[in-house]
Amino acid sequence: MFSLQKLFRKYTGILRGLKIVYVVNNLLHAKKLRRNRDLYKRYGLKKSVFGPIGRHDFSGSSPDIPWLDRPGAEAALVSDPHFEGLGPEMQEQVRRFVWEGYMILRGFYSEEEVETLNREVDRLLNSGATGFNYTRKKIMDSHEESPLIDAQYFRNPRLTGLLDLIMGRPVVPFQTIQFIEGSEQRAHSDSIHMTTEPLGYLIASWTALEETHEGNGPLFYYPGSHRLPYITCLDYGAGNTRWRLGANSYKKYEDYMEALITSKGLRKEYFYAKKGDVLIWHANLLHGGSPIAQKGSTRRSMVAHYFCEGVICYHEISQRPALI
Numbered sequence: 001m002f003s004l005q006k007l008f009r010k011y012t013g014i015l016r017g018l019k020i021v022y023v024v025n026n027l028l029h030a031k032k033l034r035r036n037r038d039l040y041k042r043y044g045l046k047k048s049v050f051g052p053i054g055r056h057d058f059s060g061s062s063p064d065i066p067w068l069d070r071p072g073a074e075a076a077l078v079s080d081p082h083f084e085g086l087g088p089e090m091q092e093q094v095r096r097f098v099w100e101g102y103m104i105l106r107g108f109y110s111e112e113e114v115e116t117l118n119r120e121v122d123r124l125l126n127s128g129a130t131g132f133n134y135t136r137k138k139i140m141d142s143h144e145e146s147p148l149i150d151a152q153y154f155r156n157p158r159l160t161g162l163l164d165l166i167m168g169r170p171v172v173p174f175q176t177i178q179f180i181e182g183s184e185q186r187a188h189s190d191s192i193h194m195t196t197e198p199l200g201y202l203i204a205s206w207t208a209l210e211e212t213h214e215g216n217g218p219l220f221y222y223p224g225s226h227r228l229p230y231i232t233c234l235d236y237g238a239g240n241t242r243w244r245l246g247a248n249s250y251k252k253y254e255d256y257m258e259a260l261i262t263s264k265g266l267r268k269e270y271f272y273a274k275k276g277d278v279l280i281w282h283a284n285l286l287h288g289g290s291p292i293a294q295k296g297s298t299r300r301s302m303v304a305h306y307f308c309e310g311v312i313c314y315h316e317i318s319q320r321p322a323l324i
């Protein structure tokens with residue numbers, strides 16, 4: 001069962017567009033998905049927990065908004081006892097998250113911690129315990145093969161404690177992605193990939209495992225873009241039908257976002273990071289990876305995504321429930 005999941009990670013063919021394939025996979029993971037029954041009931045969703053799910057299943061917008069996205073968020077933040085306990089530098093970063101949708105933690109991991117992680121990823125790759133998925137860029141969920149990655153980086157309590165504070169509820173570690181070279185991914189928000197109902201209950205951390213510079217495809221983001229409306233398949237004409245995902249749905253999404261960025265005149269910033277720096281971004285912050293200008297250069301990094309407790313988690317692009 002588990003190896004089927006692994007096989008599909010590398011597969012790029014026609015099956016990826018058929019909703020029934022995901023339903024079969026959902027049934028193979030019935031135990032995980034049964035837990036969603038109470039959540040579906042709570043949010044008034046009258047459908048099987050094993051079937052496809054998408055934004056179209058929810059009517060209107062939920063009144064439940066993450067606390068740092070609400071009007072008056074900064075005032076609420078500064079009067080929170082947990083915020084008071086942070087040092088001035090961290091406080092400034094958390095305020096930045098409210099207004100700009102990201103925060104930067106310089107030197108969060110030491111040089112030694114970074115090298116330990118790099119060695120561990122190499123060990124997993126060399127032994128065949130892990131490998132690249134169908135994108136040929138991403139190594140998915142290496143924490144499942146490595147207690148070290150799981151405990152010291154993915155579930156690092158210094159990090160998850162901070163994420164709990166930012167989200168206003170406990171986070172649920174969902175997935176990790178290791179990169180050896182830059183992703184060269186066009187601008188997107190994570191919310192199209194990992195969606196929640198109510199919206200906004202996802203957060204990501206990005207850790208530099210190598211210095212980034214103009215040549216090796218640095219991460220970029222658009223400060224403040226998290227305050228734009230959430231874009232879903234309903235907005236860009238994904239072309240999904242009852243049985244199939246729309247052809248080139250993701251490409252259509254990327255084109256739509258590019259046009260949106262131009263029409264809004266959004267300002268692009270680059271994250272020039274040193275080893276061990278961490279960037280945390282909001283579910284709706286537009287970001288991506290720059291083209292690799294120096295061909296062959298590496299840009300080792302690790303991304304981790306966290307959902308929150310008590311919300312429905314799914315994948316808007318592939319219209320399937322998240323397997324947590």
Ligand SMILES: O=C(O)CCC(=O)C(=O)O
Pocket residue numbers: 177179182183184185190218219287288289290301303
């Ligand atoms: O590391 C990168 O270049 C981008 C990663 C990314 O966009 C993501 O994981 O959502």
